[in-house]
Every structure is written in C-alpha cells, then in structure tokens.
Amino acid sequence: MxxxxxxxxxxxxxxxxxxxxxxxxxxxxxxxxxxxxxxxxxxxxxxxxxxxxxxxxxxxxxxxxxxxxxxxxxxxxxxxxxxxxxxxxxxxxxxxxxxxxxxxxxxxxxxxxxxxxxxxxxxxxxxxxxxxxxxxxxxxxxxxxxxxxxxxxxxxxxxxxxxxxxxxxxxxxxxxxxxxxxxxxxxxxxxxxxxxxxxxxxxxxxxxxxxxxxxxxxxxxxxxxxxxxxxRLPAEDALDLASRPGGAFKVAVPRLGRIANFDDLDPLAAEPGVSVEIIEPGRPLPGDASLVFIPGSKSTIADLAQFRAEGWDIDLAAHIRRGGEVIGLCGGYQMLGRWIEDPAGIEGTAWRVEGLGHLDVETVMHPEKRLRETEAWCRLTGTPVTGYEIHLGRTTGPDCTRAWLEIDGRPDGAADRTGRVRGCYLHGLFASDRFRSAYLAPGGAASGLRFEEGVEATLDALAAHLEAHMDLDLLLSLAELPATA
Structure with a gap:
C-alpha cells in the first residue's frame, strides 16, 4: 500500500x-x-x-x-x-x-x-x-x-x-x-x-x-x-551559493543575475587544493585567479549586459592578457563568443548582441531545447567525461575546430588559439574524477578526491543525522494512503 x-x-x-x-x-x-x-x-x-x-x-x-x-x-x-x-x-x-x-x-x-x-x-x-x-x-x-x-x-x-x-x-x-x-x-x-x-x-x-x-x-x-x-550536497537556491576557501588554485566565479546549474562548482569546491570565490556584483574579478569560470545562465543576453555593467568584461580581458585560464559553460560559453542571436525572441525582444569576443564563435538561440545525459572524451586531458546538456542555443565558428571534447565521435566545444580560453555545453564535467584531477594537476591542485562517493557518504550521514534527531517511526505512522492513489 x-x-x-x-x-x-x-x-x-x-x-x-x-x-x-x-x-x-x-x-x-x-x-x-x-x-x-x-x-x-x-x-x-x-x-x-x-x-x-x-x-x-x-x-x-x-x-x-x-x-x-x-x-x-x-x-x-x-x-x-x-x-x-x-x-x-x-x-x-x-x-x-x-x-x-x-x-x-x-x-x-x-x-x-x-x-x-x-x-x-x-x-x-x-x-x-x-x-x-x-x-x-x-x-x-x-x-x-x-x-x-x-x-x-x-x-x-x-x-x-x-x-x-x-x-x-x-x-x-x-x-x-x-x-x-x-x-x-x-x-x-x-x-x-x-x-x-x-x-x-x-x-x-x-x-x-x-x-x-x-x-x-x-x-x-x-x-x-x-x-x-x-x-557538500547540491544547493537549489542561488542564495545558498557561497565561496569555499581551500588551496592556492583560485577559481573566480561571477555571480550572474540568472545563474543556472551552479552545482557545476560543487566538485571544485570539494577539492582541498582549490578555492572557489563567488564574485558578488560591485566587486572586480580578482587579479590572482587561476581560472575564471563563467557559469550557466537562464537569460544569457541579460546576464551578458550585467557582466559588462559590472566591468567584469574589462577584468576578464586583463586576466586573459596575464595568461589566465577561462572556462565558459553553457550560457557562459555563449557569452565568450563574438555574437549571440535570438531571432525568435526566446529571451525577450528578438535581437543580435555582441559577445565578449574571446572565442571566434557565434550562437543562435533555437526554440527546441537540447536535453540529454552525455558521455564524452576530453581531448585536453585524455580522460572520459560524463555530464548532461540542457540548453537552447547552437554555437558554431572557427574556434570550434579546436574543440576540446568529443561526444559520440563528433567534436564539441571551442578553444581560442592559446588554448587558455575554452567553452562547452557539458554540465557536470568536473564531477568526473579523472578529468578534474588531470585538469587541475598543472596548477598544482590535483588530488585523489572521489566526488560522487563523497556525495553518497554525505547522504548516508544526513540519514543517520535524522534518525538520531527525528522520530521517524512517528513520521512514518502519520503518512497516509493518498485520496488520489
């Protein structure tokens, strides 16, 4: 029953x-x-x-x-x-x-x-x-x-x-x-x-x-x-997104107004050799960041306007000139390109806006959303990667010839000529232990962390916590057969 x-x-x-x-x-x-x-x-x-x-x-x-x-x-x-x-x-x-x-x-x-x-x-x-x-x-x-x-x-x-x-x-x-x-x-x-x-x-x-x-x-x-x-568990509300101090490898993350799927950061925050710093509006991107990570966005064009209004575009250009690395994921990937077109007005009034220009790609928004779990191969690290895609845009351009991922045998993502600026649509890639370790190793932050095992252990610990402090027998006895079952 x-x-x-x-x-x-x-x-x-x-x-x-x-x-x-x-x-x-x-x-x-x-x-x-x-x-x-x-x-x-x-x-x-x-x-x-x-x-x-x-x-x-x-x-x-x-x-x-x-x-x-x-x-x-x-x-x-x-x-x-x-x-x-x-x-x-x-x-x-x-x-x-x-x-x-x-x-x-x-x-x-x-x-x-x-x-x-x-x-x-x-x-x-x-x-x-x-x-x-x-x-x-x-x-x-x-x-x-x-x-x-x-x-x-x-x-x-x-x-x-x-x-x-x-x-x-x-x-x-x-x-x-x-x-x-x-x-x-x-x-x-x-x-x-x-x-x-x-x-x-x-x-x-x-x-x-x-x-x-x-x-x-x-x-x-x-x-x-x-x-x-x-x-250690994925948060749902952006209000719960917080900086996580750790090691010397600093990941700077601008807090976009419509930030989406920010649990992409959780595996990095769990790494002892990594510090994740959430950059609030009104603050510049730090000059000592190892990586600037531009996360997903539910409203890419609006968040791109905010990115510029905060002066983060100037900070990002300086970071790149200093030899810093950049990863744009999903909406962040779209922002890094030369143009974003929204002919159907999916995000509001139909328009074409100039991107940040650090990747030679263009994005066109499409009404049909791509939704799928994905297994990929990372050409950069020579490791398998798992994740998922959830986006409306299609991105093409010359820098896609330097794709750093392969999905179903086809190239995916883009990189600039230096290889320090990259973008892709694959959410959850940093949860892949082998990829994350290989990516962080050149920056001195590699570790043997098993992220998914840590999530499972935390769920078990949470269950034990509730067993110890709540009357779960009473709660179960209060559950009833639904009227609509």
Missing amino acids: TRAIMIQGAGSNVGKSMLVAGLARAFTRRGLSVAPFKPQNMSNNAAVTVDGGEIGRAQALQARAARRPLHSDMNPVLLKPESETGAQVIVQGKRVGTTQARDFGRARQSLLVPVLQSFRRLCSDAELVLVEGAGSPAEINLREGDIANMGFAEAAGVPVILVGDIDRGGVIAQIVGTQAVLAAGDAGRIRGFAINKFRGDIALFSGGLDEIEARTGWPSLGVVPWFEAAW
Missing part, C-alpha cells in the same frame, strides 16, 4: 529539500521503496531525467537519495526565472513557454491536472512518496488556485508536517503563527511539526517545544541540529 506525507515549511529556505533528501535515504535504508515529489518548483538549477525531461536539482538529489532514476513526474511543474517577473514554464519535463507572474497566478489551477497525473504514477511505483512543498502555506494570499502547498495537499489527500527554521529566530511564532492564519481545513491537514537548523544545546529549547505543542495541539517530531556537511 502506498503512503504519502508532505513536508511544508513555515517559511522559505527552512531546509525542506535537504530534509526530504535525508528522509528518502533513511527510509530507503530501512528497506522501503521511496519516491520524492514536488508539485511546483522554482529554480534555475535543473537536471535531465531518464525520460528526456528536466526537473529541479533538489528533486534529482532526493531521487538519488532514494536510489531511484530521475523522472519528470518527480517535479511536474518547474518554473525557471528569466526576469524579475517572468519565468520559463516546464510541465512534466517539457518547456511549454514563458509566463509573467501575474498570468501564472491565474493559470496555475489548470496545472493541477498534470500535477495529479504525475503524483498518481509515482504512487503506483512506490511504498512511500515524500512530497515537498514550496515557500510556505502561511502565504494565504496565494491560497486560491494553489498547487504547491495546501492546494495540492487537499486535492491529493495528503497529510502535512510543518518545519520551522530556528536559525533565523522566531521559530515559535513561525509555527504557531502559521496555524493561526490558515483556514481550519488546511490547519487540520497538519499532523505534526519539526524544528530545523538548531545550533547549541537542544535541552535549552525544551520549553519552546512545550509551548508550540500546547498552542497548536501538534506533536513534535524532533529538533534537528545544524548539519555541517550540507554544503
């Missing part, structure tokens, strides 16, 4: 994604068949699925924790922000267009149908479905037509656990206040609560737990201490 339970937050960024990943690994280690599910997500960090779609990176991590192949049903609605008010809409893994926030608010109820379709399919193939909410159900101004929190819980007949973030302060008000503003029916769906990100002596909060239980009538599932190794 399939059971399901939903983890909602008393606010954004309370750690729901990480908790669901840890719970997925914990219950999988107990022998259950577990599947993660998030009805609606907003993120520019995406992963390619086995059915040729894309889902949020957090659901990809949760699927990995559950030892289950990635499938588009795990995140049937994915919004990828392109501007302050607009986002690309992905439904069941496929791009269906772009919408403005005000229009999506009116149209989202129609998306409940594919959301429930995906949920039913997951339920047919799992003993336990762990559902993650988005934002907070306390945003009652968004309740009408909701498909992300209580609207989904009501439609699917799924019980809810509410999570508060004590690290921000005011956690008692977070939990009690959420109950106070919810409609009676929504509040009645909550079966218990948990406190996340605690630092210090948990015993000092026993009175706080008593107050919450007395005021809400909900049982506590536990207080989860801060999990120090969380940085």
Whole structure:
C-alpha cells in the first residue's frame, strides 16, 4: 500500500529539500521503496531525467537519495526565472513557454491536472512518496488556485508536517503563527511539526517545544541540529551559493543575475587544493585567479549586459592578457563568443548582441531545447567525461575546430588559439574524477578526491543525522494512503 506525507515549511529556505533528501535515504535504508515529489518548483538549477525531461536539482538529489532514476513526474511543474517577473514554464519535463507572474497566478489551477497525473504514477511505483512543498502555506494570499502547498495537499489527500527554521529566530511564532492564519481545513491537514537548523544545546529549547505543542495541539517530531556537511550536497537556491576557501588554485566565479546549474562548482569546491570565490556584483574579478569560470545562465543576453555593467568584461580581458585560464559553460560559453542571436525572441525582444569576443564563435538561440545525459572524451586531458546538456542555443565558428571534447565521435566545444580560453555545453564535467584531477594537476591542485562517493557518504550521514534527531517511526505512522492513489 502506498503512503504519502508532505513536508511544508513555515517559511522559505527552512531546509525542506535537504530534509526530504535525508528522509528518502533513511527510509530507503530501512528497506522501503521511496519516491520524492514536488508539485511546483522554482529554480534555475535543473537536471535531465531518464525520460528526456528536466526537473529541479533538489528533486534529482532526493531521487538519488532514494536510489531511484530521475523522472519528470518527480517535479511536474518547474518554473525557471528569466526576469524579475517572468519565468520559463516546464510541465512534466517539457518547456511549454514563458509566463509573467501575474498570468501564472491565474493559470496555475489548470496545472493541477498534470500535477495529479504525475503524483498518481509515482504512487503506483512506490511504498512511500515524500512530497515537498514550496515557500510556505502561511502565504494565504496565494491560497486560491494553489498547487504547491495546501492546494495540492487537499486535492491529493495528503497529510502535512510543518518545519520551522530556528536559525533565523522566531521559530515559535513561525509555527504557531502559521496555524493561526490558515483556514481550519488546511490547519487540520497538519499532523505534526519539526524544528530545523538548531545550533547549541537542544535541552535549552525544551520549553519552546512545550509551548508550540500546547498552542497548536501538534506533536513534535524532533529538533534537528545544524548539519555541517550540507554544503557538500547540491544547493537549489542561488542564495545558498557561497565561496569555499581551500588551496592556492583560485577559481573566480561571477555571480550572474540568472545563474543556472551552479552545482557545476560543487566538485571544485570539494577539492582541498582549490578555492572557489563567488564574485558578488560591485566587486572586480580578482587579479590572482587561476581560472575564471563563467557559469550557466537562464537569460544569457541579460546576464551578458550585467557582466559588462559590472566591468567584469574589462577584468576578464586583463586576466586573459596575464595568461589566465577561462572556462565558459553553457550560457557562459555563449557569452565568450563574438555574437549571440535570438531571432525568435526566446529571451525577450528578438535581437543580435555582441559577445565578449574571446572565442571566434557565434550562437543562435533555437526554440527546441537540447536535453540529454552525455558521455564524452576530453581531448585536453585524455580522460572520459560524463555530464548532461540542457540548453537552447547552437554555437558554431572557427574556434570550434579546436574543440576540446568529443561526444559520440563528433567534436564539441571551442578553444581560442592559446588554448587558455575554452567553452562547452557539458554540465557536470568536473564531477568526473579523472578529468578534474588531470585538469587541475598543472596548477598544482590535483588530488585523489572521489566526488560522487563523497556525495553518497554525505547522504548516508544526513540519514543517520535524522534518525538520531527525528522520530521517524512517528513520521512514518502519520503518512497516509493518498485520496488520489
């Protein structure tokens, strides 16, 4: 019999994604068949699925924790922000267009149908479905037509656990206040609560737990201490992107306004001989960087304009003159070229803009998105590379004759005449241990780090952490057969 339970937050960024990943690994280690599910997500960090779609990176991590192949049903609605008010809409893994926030608010109820379709399919193939909410159900101004929190819980007949973030302060008000503003029916769906990100002596909060239980009538599932190794797992929110000090090999990464798939940096940040420095707007690219890494972007043309506005184009040219290396990945690759054309107006008004000009290539945006997992060969290091492609543009030009990758026997990527400026579309390439080690060796930062093994060990440690600090038996007993299963 399939059971399901939903983890909602008393606010954004309370750690729901990480908790669901840890719970997925914990219950999988107990022998259950577990599947993660998030009805609606907003993120520019995406992963390619086995059915040729894309889902949020957090659901990809949760699927990995559950030892289950990635499938588009795990995140049937994915919004990828392109501007302050607009986002690309992905439904069941496929791009269906772009919408403005005000229009999506009116149209989202129609998306409940594919959301429930995906949920039913997951339920047919799992003993336990762990559902993650988005934002907070306390945003009652968004309740009408909701498909992300209580609207989904009501439609699917799924019980809810509410999570508060004590690290921000005011956690008692977070939990009690959420109950106070919810409609009676929504509040009645909550079966218990948990406190996340605690630092210090948990015993000092026993009175706080008593107050919450007395005021809400909900049982506590536990207080989860801060999990120090969380940085080793892919983050979903760009707000979590942070510099990671390490060795002398410095990787400078400009924080683009629509930065995408920034977990490409995780393997580098895990290397003891590497320092990853996130360059915030208002700061120059450092003159002592070994490598400038220009990451992916959801809005390449807009982020290129920001790159110039920050003066990073001048800093990058100086870095190259000093003999520094550059890698542009996906949107960053497109920026390094001479021109970017968007004849269909995919990123807004149709236009042609001048790139940074460090690679003799041009990019033309196409409506059809390339989505696939990829095995490649790196000509530069003589090593195999695995990764994935997720992009709209097609890039061609003379510097493509110096491609540094081979995919299915064809050249891929581009390099300038010096070989120090390179670009490609292959996300995740630095997770390949042999490639990463060979690439870093000339800079004195090679190591024997096994990145993927480290991610697995961290997921196991997170599961053990939750086993020790949450009442997982109670949580499992609160899960119910969904009304839509």
